[in-house]
Amino acid sequence: MKDTKQTSKLISYWLRHHPEDGNLNIDDFGWASIDELIQSLATKGQTFTHAEIVELSKSFDKVRWEFSGDGSKIRATHGHSIEVILDEKAVKPPALLYHGSSSNKIDAIKENGLLAMQRQFVHLSTDREVAVSVGKRHGKPLLIEIDAAALAADGWVFYQASENVWLTTNIPVKYLKIEQK
Template identity: 90%
Template sequence: MQDTKQTSKLISFWLRHHPEDGNLQLDDFGWALVDELMQSLATKGQVFTYAEIVELSKSFDKVRWEFSEDGSKIRATHGHSIEVILDEKAVRPPALLYHGTSSNKIDAIKENGLLAMQRQFVHLSTESEVAISVGKRHGKPLLIEIDAAALAADGWVFYRTSENVWLTADIPVKYLKIEQK
């Protein structure tokens, strides 16, 4: 039996950070051919059918990959450290969004705001509970409420990549309300 958790991490790594490690060619929008992905997995001894890749993509707690309308391409929905164009996903955000991180980051955030760091965008959630659970992965959680309405009014572009994942550029401190949990 194949280790699907390791396979999903490998696919995400290739689609988000290093497509060249999987011999994948991404277009400007981050799309790779599913056939090429399956061939790359096979060279690692991981043979998957198309249906199994689709099923694996549905096994996550949130959408991490998406397929093109015709099903021939796949891409990561968020978390990129490589530059991809997500303009077709730009939408007006809800008034408030949330970000969860570790409480040991509070001083840096109060000084610099929320920064994308090694990613292309800052990741946000519509639900405070989800943001807190993300923060718990890194230690004692820190919940940050973002005034998304004010950011949008001031020109920030937001991308909705799944039901609960929103992306935007670095966020200055003045748009943040910080709460330790």
């Protein structure tokens, strides 16, 4: 029986953080060959077809991977710690976006703003409830409202990784409204 949960975590790990662990060659835009991915999974005892990888990607609560137009390549849509160019996805953000964190991070956020930390980008949501649920993963939630319109006007570039996930670089405190839940 296939362990799809563990396989999806492994694929995301390779595509976001360590493609070399899966012997994947990732281009500057984060794309990897699906054939290479299937071969790498086989070395871990997981046999998947191209169609099964596509089906697995549809089983998530949010879009985590995307496929090239010709269907031969795959990449993670967000969460990268490796350098990936997403310029072709730069778009104007909605006026307000949200970020969830835990309340024990409030002092650091008030001092430094939102930082990408080990990731390439700060992850934002269009949905307040989603941001709160992200914050709950790490303790008492902290909801941060981001003035994305002002950020964009001041030169920040935004990327829409999926319907509800937006990415940008570090955000200074002056663009944040912090609300403890």
